[in-house]
Amino acid sequence: MILRSVELENFGRFRGQTVEFRRGMNLVIGPNEAGKSTLAEAVPAVLFGSDRLEKFKPWGRNACNAALFFEGHGRTIQIKRNLVTDDVELVEKDDLYHVRAQFSGKVPLRGRSATCREYRDLLESLLGVSDDGLFRATYFFGHHPQEWSGDELAQKLRTLVSGTAEADYAEILDRFLEEHFALTRSNPWGRDKQRDREYEEVCEQLAQQGGAEAVPVFVELDNAAELAEQIETLSGELENDHQEYAKGLRYIERVRRQTEERAGTAAVAETPPSPPSPAASADSGPLAERLAAAGLPRNPPRELPELLSEAADIRQELATLQQPFAALASREKHVPQVPWVMLVSLVAALLVVAAVAWWQEFQFLRIAAVAAVCNGMLLGWGGWRQMARNKALAECDKERRRLDQKKHAAQQRQADLSERCETLGLPSSAIDLVRLQKQVAVHHDLLASFWSESGPPDVDVPASTDRGGTEVAEPDVPQAPDAAEASGEELALLEARMAEFEAELKRKDDRLQELKRQLAESPAGPSRQNVAPATKLLARKRDLEERIAVLRKAIDLLAEAVDEFGRSHLVRLNDEAGKLFAKITAGRYAALKLDENMAPSIQVDSRRWMSCENFSRGTVDAIYLALRVALAKVRNDGRSLPLMLDDPFVHLDQKRLATALNLVDLAAADGQLILFSHNIELGKRAARERWHVVPLDGDSVAARTEEGDEHVGQLHLL
């Protein structure tokens, strides 16, 4: 972000002038009392306000206005301030002149209203600095540079150096601390209070329920309470399960009756009663138990291997389709585009050339012919390329449709398979089928034994041919045997499921009895009515303990991360400033570092560091100059302000002055630096090195720095 211009109206010596600046090095030069310091002071005065109105307001006038225009990163920011009323207008626009942010209100220097906070927040987000003190300590360098001392300033500097909205992280930390503090009065961050919080209250209530032996009883109480809770939960489950079991039995009875009725109407009356279903008999046998133990269905259908194989095929097919889809997407992406913009530009340029030739009457026919031929070739080439592109895209589209069809067919097969699996009582999800396939592969022999014991499959031996080998002719009711057969299969499946359910019920019953026995044998002996509330309290206590532990961990992690992040940036700042300081002092001092409070110290030899208070004014100036230039380099979030140096080198000797000037010149290369000086030697250097010069003189401070006469300043000095 660079300062593009400053408008001053009735501001000190300035009546209505605009001073413009550029990226890089700017020199405002003029004799004493020419208005250099007033111009320099205008920047913080507009940004933050001023308590020295009498210094800027011309005598006898009741107006004092100034405006700043910043540019950078496709944005412009205009800030206007009436220093008499402290009314501020801020407008941020993008490069299409759309307003992105706007503010209007009264913002005095030390205002604390909501309006002031809103303005400062906006300033912070746009420029990174919302505080006069911080600005003067970092981007402003006067005759006596402000030192980086004081807790508040040190904190702000750390935030500025790290280039992050640390305030937001501080807010998260504060919220965690508040949350933690709302749960318990005890915490490791020294904010203990006397009043109990929820955790202490829960502990107290638990202690009361435990009577005099508060703490030791908790262990016994916990066991009994847990047992009681488990019994309660299990009893509820069992009650539901018994109801479901009764419903199932009634349903099976109904299906059985229907099957018998169908069989009665379809089969010959003298047919002997059919033996019990082999599947049903096998279902309750030891093989079924072994199958269940192996993670397989108790009554696996014969087509299980085929189903699983088909499922694997479909999965394989879907996976195989992924690659052509990816290749197709890549192919579509690489189809070359026709550079129509370039072609049209060239055609237009040739037409313009022809038009100019006609206007100038200079070999119009020849030039027009050449232009027409060229245009024809260009457009022809473009059309040919476009056709090729359309053809390639059409091929891709055709291929995509073909792949989509294959994918759709595979998905349809998968859906059909899922339906079949569900019908047979098998799991239908892909994961379950893969697991089942593994189990089938491992227990193949077991399955083979099961199927061999179950006899020939029903589908191979229809019921109508299994009655004495004589096929029963049923011309009148041809569908009846199939319906009876289907009902029989459904009945067998239902009975198998009910058998599983019954076994599960029995296990739960056993578990409930076991728990009741354990509770009866429990030595704690808390009264039954105390168990349930104690259980709830205990559960709440555990929840609170877990939440508190998580919050503590989160607070520690975040605090350490913020510190680490700040430290790493401080190290970068120290490195940069140390290098610059070593250059200014011609290597006399090797390094410079800031401590946690941002107080600088200098390395005087390999082991000794000395505070800067022990050095001369010139050395201290060099330290703070190095720090400011280093800060401008380290900060790289697009919100840096120009570095403003108001006659900063008065305490430096000639040698250091030359080095310091080289440094600031280098620093300006990456951003903007505005140097205010009365030194005519600097003016000569500015002319030599093509700095942007704003000359001020005591009599007239009219701006001479319009864009059109950029060299006027240099020529004036020469």
Place this chain on the structure above:
Amino acid sequence: MTNLLGSSDIEALAREESVRGVLVRMALQQAERADREELVLLEKALALLLSRFQSMEDGAP
């Protein structure tokens, strides 16, 4: 490594040059020497922090 700490999102976050990046890197370092119980706690704390960061980015109050 747990689901969250071993995820590709966490790896991407750990490469960030921000407070969040430092935080995730520290969490991963701690996870390497943590036992099962500490790992669960660390993951819950990290999930809580990341959700708060996300809320902050989304501008939630």
